[in-house]
Amino acid sequence: MQVYADNAATTRMSAAAIGAMMPCFEEFYGNPSSLHSIGQQAKEVLEDARSRMAALLGCEPREIYFTSGGSEADNQAIISAARLGARKGKKHIISTAFEHHAVLHTLNRLEKEGFEITLLDVKEGHNITAAQVKDAIREDTCLVTTMYANNEIGSILPIPEIGAICKEAGVPFHTDAVQAVGHIAINVKEQNIDMLSLSAHKFHGPKGVGALYCRRGLMLTNLIDGGAQERGKRAGTENLPGICGMVAALEEAVAHLEENAAKVTAMRDRLITGLSQIPHCALNGDAVNRLPGNVSFCFEGIEGESLLLLLDMYGISASSGSACTSGDLDPSHVLLAIGRVHDVAHGSLRLSLSHYNTDAEIDHILASVPAVVEQLRGMSPVWRDLQIGKRTYIL
Amino acid sequence: MALYSEKVMDHFMHPRNVGVIENADGVGEVGNAKCGDIMKIYLKIENDIIVDVKFETFGCGSAIASSSMATEMIMGKSIHEAMALTNKAVAEALDGLPAHKLHCSVLAEEAIKNALKDYFDRNNIPYDEKQFPDCAHCAHCE
Numbered sequence: 001m002q003v004y005a006d007n008a009a010t011t012r013m014s015a016a017a018i019g020a021m022m023p024c025f026e027e028f029y030g031n032p033s034s035l036h037s038i039g040q041q042a043k044e045v046l047e048d049a050r051s052r053m054a055a056l057l058g059c060e061p062r063e064i065y066f067t068s069g070g071s072e073a074d075n076q077a078i079i080s081a082a083r084l085g086a087r088k089g090k091k092h093i094i095s096t097a098f099e100h101h102a103v104l105h106t107l108n109r110l111e112k113e114g115f116e117i118t119l120l121d122v123k124e125g126h127n128i129t130a131a132q133v134k135d136a137i138r139e140d141t142c143l144v145t146t147m148y149a150n151n152e153i154g155s156i157l158p159i160p161e162i163g164a165i166c167k168e169a170g171v172p173f174h175t176d177a178v179q180a181v182g183h184i185a186i187n188v189k190e191q192n193i194d195m196l197s198l199s200a201h202k203f204h205g206p207k208g209v210g211a212l213y214c215r216r217g218l219m220l221t222n223l224i225d226g227g228a229q230e231r232g233k234r235a236g237t238e239n240l241p242g243i244c245g246m247v248a249a250l251e252e253a254v255a256h257l258e259e260n261a262a263k264v265t266a267m268r269d270r271l272i273t274g275l276s277q278i279p280h281c282a283l284n285g286d287a288v289n290r291l292p293g294n295v296s297f298c299f300e301g302i303e304g305e306s307l308l309l310l311l312d313m314y315g316i317s318a319s320s321g322s323a324c325t326s327g328d329l330d331p332s333h334v335l336l337a338i339g340r341v342h343d344v345a346h347g348s349l350r351l352s353l354s355h356y357n358t359d360a361e362i363d364h365i366l367a368s369v370p371a372v373v374e375q376l377r378g379m380s381p382v383w384r385d386l387q388i389g390k391r392t393y394i395l
Numbered sequence: 396m397a398l399y400s401e402k403v404m405d406h407f408m409h410p411r412n413v414g415v416i417e418n419a420d421g422v423g424e425v426g427n428a429k430c431g432d433i434m435k436i437y438l439k440i441e442n443d444i445i446v447d448v449k450f451e452t453f454g455c456g457s458a459i460a461s462s463s464m465a466t467e468m469i470m471g472k473s474i475h476e477a478m479a480l481t482n483k484a485v486a487e488a489l490d491g492l493p494a495h496k497l498h499c500s501v502l503a504e505e506a507i508k509n510a511l512k513d514y515f516d517r518n519n520i521p522y523d524e525k526q527f528p529d530c531a532h533c534a535h536c537e
Contacts, residue, residue: 301453302453303431303432303453303454303455303458305455305456306407306454306455306456306458306459309404309407309455309456310408313408322431322455323430323431324431324454324455324496331431341429342428342429342430342431343428343429346428346431378413379410379413379414379450379451379452379459380433380451380452380453381424381433381434381435381451381452381453382428382433382453383453384415384451
């Protein structure tokens with residue numbers, strides 16, 4: 001049995017998304033910037049997609065900027081807010097310790113340019129509180145950027161509350177909502193979000209396309225200079241097939257949001273309950289405010305890459321924050337940020353579900369993971385030392 | 396292309412000589428849990444011949460495969476032959492390892508040398524310290 005349980009990495013495309021892309025290859029192939037009818041037809045398709053995207057997020061069409069994906073949107077949002085802040089002499093940015101690298105590495109770059117970065121601690125409850133944001137805001141804060149939901153451990157942050165605090169303080173608020181859009185109900189105006197990044201392939205749309213919502217009145221800085229596409233803020237001929245696929249995928253996801261969330265949450269909770277029975281393991285992430293599809297555990301005494309390889313042999317595609325799965329030497333910064341020590345952070349497993357998963361697949365995972373963990377513990381000197389008391393259990 | 400060669404996957408899926416030797420004549424352990432790999436080698440030695448070898452490994456697929464292959468390569472060999480086992484030979488026997496996994500074969504070589512050193516120490520057999528580079532010479536954990 002093949003079980004795809006790595007939907008936080010990417011998703012399989014929906015039929016609706018593929019269907020929406022095809023006419024863009026065959027019929028609406030014109031360049032939206034061209035004057036002739038074929039070009040103008042493509043322009044109409046593009047602007048229709050923009051209006052629909054805006055309706056899905058609760059903003060105006062002119063506030064939507066199509067990008068190559070979530071990383072580009074994150075970079076542009078943060079750089080833009082930093083440039084605006086610097087003009088007013090404000091060079092302090094607030095974020096969290098468990099952001100995606102698209103955010104953290106952009107902040108690192110700004111830090112080298114003289115910005116001061118406060119990363120909020122996420123050890124308590126594997127999440128942040130709006131109060132932490134409030135306490136961190138200063139006179140010279142030019143941006144608060146926090147993810148909507150964490151990609152590795154599934155914690156959903158208190159975004160509307162953070163948004164309200166930022167609004168009151170007059171500080172622009174950006175959220176990297178790559179893991180949340182299409183899975184959680186989002187309305188940027190109601191939730192006081194000034195900028196939001198999203199990526200199509202996380203909700204069954206195509207890869208290589210995303211969007212940045214940026215509230216009117218906040219001026220964007222170009223990352224890519226050239227033509228006047230996207231109101232002059234993002235040069236390059238628009239990826240019309242990608243954009244149409246993305247909007248179709250998001251319309252479908254939003255139309256079935258509650259139904260899908262209920263189904264996926266039930267499967268998630270079965271996995272969490274079942275896998276919690278494995279001795280000396282711990283659930284990572286906020287147990288209550290949690291993405292419908294995220295299951296993340298650390299298992300003591302084993303290493304994540306070997307766990308993934310064996311699960312792959314059982315037909316299960318999963319992911320881990322182990323160092324050996326990246327080529328990096330440290331385990332995931334997210335697991336370290338929530339307080340997992342290296343020894344157990346290496347033994348992490350993330351299963352991320354979608355509505356395409358079935359109960360039979362969950363049964364297969366529940367039968368396979370304990371067997372694989374036991375097999376690896378059986379050959380682990382760390383596990384032996386733990387069992388004979390030469391080492392003390394951390395979990 | 397798969398991440399690992401068929402040999403690596405075979406030794407990972409069906410590791411040879413997994414386990415513990417009670418009353419081993421030499422035991423070697425290298426690596427640390429913080430770093431993400433630990434290898435432990437147990438040797439049974441009679442008349443300078445390795446008559447049994449077992450391993451336990453905490454680590455990635457290539458670490459498990461490297462330990463399995465290394466134990467197979469020294470089983471039944473003399474301690475002098477075992478001392479001559481290089482990480483390169485282990486990696487080659489596995490039909491190669493990805494560049495960022497080569498340290499796994501280094502760990503296998505070091506674990507075996509460590510176990511032999513323990514055997515020499517226990518039996519007051521003189522040896523040249525330089526033959527036993529310690530873990531610190533590998534930059535992996537830095």
